[in-house]
Amino acid sequence: MSTVRVRFAPSPTGYLHIGSFRTAFFDWLWARKNNGKFILRIEDTDRSRYVPGAVENILEALKWYGLDFDEGPIFQSERLDLYRKYARKLVEKGGAYHCFCTEERLDQIRKIQEANKLPTGYDGLCRTLAPEDVQRRLTAGEAYVIRQKIPNEGLTSFHDIVRGQVAVANTTLDDTVLLKSDSFPTYHLAHVIDDHEMAITHVIRAEEWLPSTPRHVLLYKAFGWIPPIYAHPALVLGTDRSKLSKRHGATSALEYRELGYLPEAVLNFIVLLGWNPKDDREIFTREELIKEFDLSKLNKAGAIFNIEKLDWLNGQYIKKMPLKDLAEKCKPWLDGNIETYDLEKVVALFHDRMKKLSDIRELSAFLFSRELEYLGDLLIPKGGEKEDTVRGLSLSCDILKSIGENDFVAAATKKVFEEFIKQRALTTKGILWPLRVAVTGLAQSPGVFEVMEVLGKAEAIRRVEMAIGRLK
């Protein structure tokens, strides 16, 4: 069997869309699984839609997610002669023809078709032009496009790995523009030529391409080439079930980096949108995905991008991450507050409650604040009294002072307080709630002993004393 060769062929018309990126991931997985080649091709044949920086964005996204390519990037704009050559060849073979119809005429016939509720499409006026006429108008310098000559009858069918056999009546297809009047190729022409020239074995692209695939198959046939194997996975949908777009939330693949997601988590999440190993597993390493991924297990129906599940998955990945790595990854979100305390200890405090790396910022804010802002009443536990709280806090303060600098670690302070509470027959809640609020200023926070360890003895005592002052 020949080497599997797949390509990812985005257009540089903006940032890389997460949906396109998912397709790229499918491509990449298929290539790696089969020890094949993953090729990056930039389809920049529409000058009007070109966006500066788009190529860089695509490259950076692939890099951040770790999708390495074996060949490319190949730019279609640098291969224009090739497409023109093949277009000419196809005209000679009778599979295509020159069309001189103006855009105005095209608009007009479309309007008439719509008004009469007829299928829209080119009416084939130039298809029957006499060769002499064509020649004459060509030499006269008239603007033209080259159109594919679609057969007037018959069925075009092809096999799709995810959809099975798909067949379309040729009469429902109009004559596709192959070469535009600016002599740039359209997608239809360029990608077929490139896929053939690059010996692409599997074309994996989103479902939106399904309706034009018969045209492509017909083109292969006209050239005398064998079409690749097709796989059209279903679209990624927004919450309203339409194609995922900006109004649904983040659509740029790289935006997930800015939002604090881990590449592995995003990859794991998007692969599950339309694919699964047919068992109960949900979390996969990249290696497992390469091993398990299979085009034939791709789903036919579109899947809604469910950000809540992504958050959960990302949280799972964060929990599994070694503290050292997590600390490093959190740095960008800590606003430079990375010297104040032992960063690994800080991160340990929030390890279990972070869903995104960016969460660390709000979660840890109280640690870096010199003046905690909270109502004094918060210090008083539910059903407790102010006087008892003040007394308890004072006792706690004395205890903290009595603990040696070197013993100021969570396990040790915890033990001291537990014994103290037991001895004095106090309640855990009565002592620990005020203490925790005193050092965090929050109704909800990580455990008080862990927090105090991070803060250090001096700062912990300072905060407790401030709390007492606040109540008095």
Place this chain on the structure above:
RNA sequence: GGCCCUAUCGUCUAAUGGUUAGGACAUUGGCUUUUCAAGCCAACAAUCGGGGUUCGAUUCCCCGUGGGGCUACCA
């Protein structure tokens, strides 16, 4: 309008011509606990409708209906 694709809990999905239709997220409750998370346990929740085929269909076929995509000298 035409063409194409599609249909299992709210969401992502598994399964089989005969199952208590399974898992995960979310939700709710419980346990744990100094609070909140995390964790553990539990609950809630689905085969779009109608016809066939069949002893039996959620599964196979047809027709509806819903949803989506395409319908550019964009990709």
